[in-house]
Amino acid sequence: xxxxxxxxxxxLHVYKRALRERYLKAGITLPLSHLRVLREIGGHQGVMARxxxxxxxxxxxxxTRVTRELEREGLVERHPHPSDSRAAHLRLSxxxxxxxxxINAIEQACDxxxxxxxxxxxxxxxxxxxxxxxxxxxxxxxxx
Amino acid sequence: xxxxxxxxxxxLHVYKRALRERYLKAGITLPLSHLRVLREIGGHQGVMARxxxxxxxxxxxxxTRVTRELEREGLVERHPHPSDSRAAHLRLSxxxxxxxxxINAIEQACDxxxxxxxxxxxxxxxxxxxxxxxxxxxxxxxxx
DNA sequence: GCCCAATGGTTGATAGTGTCAACTATATCA
DNA sequence: TGATATAGTTGACACTATCAACCATTGGGC
Numbered sequence: 001x002x003x004x005x006x007x008x009x010x011x012l013h014v015y016k017r018a019l020r021e022r023y024l025k026a027g028i029t030l031p032l033s034h035l036r037v038l039r040e041i042g043g044h045q046g047v048m049a050r051x052x053x054x055x056x057x058x059x060x061x062x063x064t065r066v067t068r069e070l071e072r073e074g075l076v077e078r079h080p081h082p083s084d085s086r087a088a089h090l091r092l093s094x095x096x097x098x099x100x101x102x103i104n105a106i107e108q109a110c111d112x113x114x115x116x117x118x119x120x121x122x123x124x125x126x127x128x129x130x131x132x133x134x135x136x137x138x139x140x141x142x143x144x
Numbered sequence: 145x146x147x148x149x150x151x152x153x154x155x156l157h158v159y160k161r162a163l164r165e166r167y168l169k170a171g172i173t174l175p176l177s178h179l180r181v182l183r184e185i186g187g188h189q190g191v192m193a194r195x196x197x198x199x200x201x202x203x204x205x206x207x208t209r210v211t212r213e214l215e216r217e218g219l220v221e222r223h224p225h226p227s228d229s230r231a232a233h234l235r236l237s238x239x240x241x242x243x244x245x246x247i248n249a250i251e252q253a254c255d256x257x258x259x260x261x262x263x264x265x266x267x268x269x270x271x272x273x274x275x276x277x278x279x280x281x282x283x284x285x286x287x288x
Numbered sequence: 289g290c291c292c293a294a295t296g297g298t299t300g301a302t303a304g305t306g307t308c309a310a311c312t313a314t315a316t317c318a
Numbered sequence: 319t320g321a322t323a324t325a326g327t328t329g330a331c332a333c334t335a336t337c338a339a340c341c342a343t344t345g346g347g348c
Contacts, residue, residue, distance in 0.1 A: 004255045004267065005159060007274040009180070012156045013201045014281045015149060031333055036153070050296060057157045059336060064298055086296045086343045111148045114277045123148065126273055129266070130151040133258045137158045175304055194325060203307060208327055230314045230325040 015114060022106045028099070030073075035103050037066045038075060038092070042100035046089035048081065075099060159258060166250045172243070174217075179247050181210045182219060182236070186244035190233035192225065219243060 016032060023035065030038075040055050041047055049067060053060040067090055070076040075096035081087040092100055115123040160176060167179065174182075184199050185191055193211060197204040211234060214220040219240035225231040236244055259267040 003251060004259060004271050004274070005163070005251055007271050007278070008152070008156055008159060010201060011274050011278045011281075012152055014278050015152060018281045019149070033334060048296075049298095057154060058334095060297065061299075061337085062335065068298095081296095084296075084344075088297085107147060107149055110281075113283075114281050115148060116280050117276050118273070122273075126270075127148050127151050129262070129270055130148070130155050132261050134151070134155045134158050136260050137155075137162045137254075137258050139257075177305060192325075193327095202305095204326065205308085205328075206306065212327095225325095228315075228325075232326085 015110070018113070019107065019110050022110055023103070026102060026106060028103065028106075033062075034066055034070060037063065038070055038096060038100060039103060039107075041067075041070075041076060041090055042092050042097065042104075044091075046079065046081075046091050048084075048087045049090065050087070052090070070096070159254070162257070163251065163254050166254055167247070170246065170250060172247065172250075177206075178210055178214060181207065182214055182240060182244060183247060183251075185211075185214075185220060185234055186236050186241065186248075188235075190223065190225075190235050192228075192231045193234065194231070196234070214240070 020032060023029075023032075028035070036056060037052060037058075040052055044051075049060060049063045052058070052067070053063045056063075067076055067078075071078060074093055077091050077093050077096075079089040079091060081089045115126070118126065164176060167173070167176075172179070180200060181196060184196055188195075193204060193207045196202070196211070197207045200207075211220055211222075215222060218237055221235050221237050221240075223233040223235060225233045259270070262270065
């Protein structure tokens, strides 16, 4: 069983587990999905729910739920959007920013372990390959 | 956001979606987790639940549930294990084998699309890299 | 300016995916 | 022989994800 798909399932399973263990060890108990959203928000000065959903390839309904919970935890703040009253501008609170830095560091360490056997060039090439494969799969499959 | 982890999450999300779409198009409605188990059984002449759980990095309880459902669908047969009366020998039925061939073909086509921009050598190297990264992460993280 | 379609977000409902724990029966080992 | 390990089952529950319906606002065409 040497298919790419099988290998990827295995890697991601192990990666998620490794991440979870590291977060738990650091006392961070939020689910991975919450931390991914928090991390994405942290990459912006203000972001709309729709933008999060797109960046994370997630359902907008799910984003609503997760951001609401992050708000309730005091990690995310909701501001009026500058030019669209339908939308909120989501930002990290101070607590959220502090946590963002911690999860960034943990993820980087996890990524570093994962790519420890690769050179820097190889690791960069890997990411490029993964992104290329993602785009390749995101194309309409024959009939649009 | 160019981390390996983020890229991998994206790829697997898109890969799963692509697989699901292809299976649905082929009239196959079983969940991906069921199809993965069925596929793993198909790679053996007879296999124990524990072996499936290990190969798929899954919980044995989950394997019990999934194999039971596959049995109920007539895709998997349970035989006594040759030398261990605690264990069953799970095999595909004729229907299961027919489906196994179909999902194999579909997955190969999906993998082919995913790796269309890579040469054969690059695709093989990719799988090797993925497996190496999986092993790298599977090591005890400092304190065993 | 009006009307309709598109968009941003919320909520309901549900299925799929996955983990941990407790239990029973069997196998293994000292 | 008794203690421990193992194979599998079941209970319970959390996480992850999707689809649909709805409401309010925005955008576009006339």
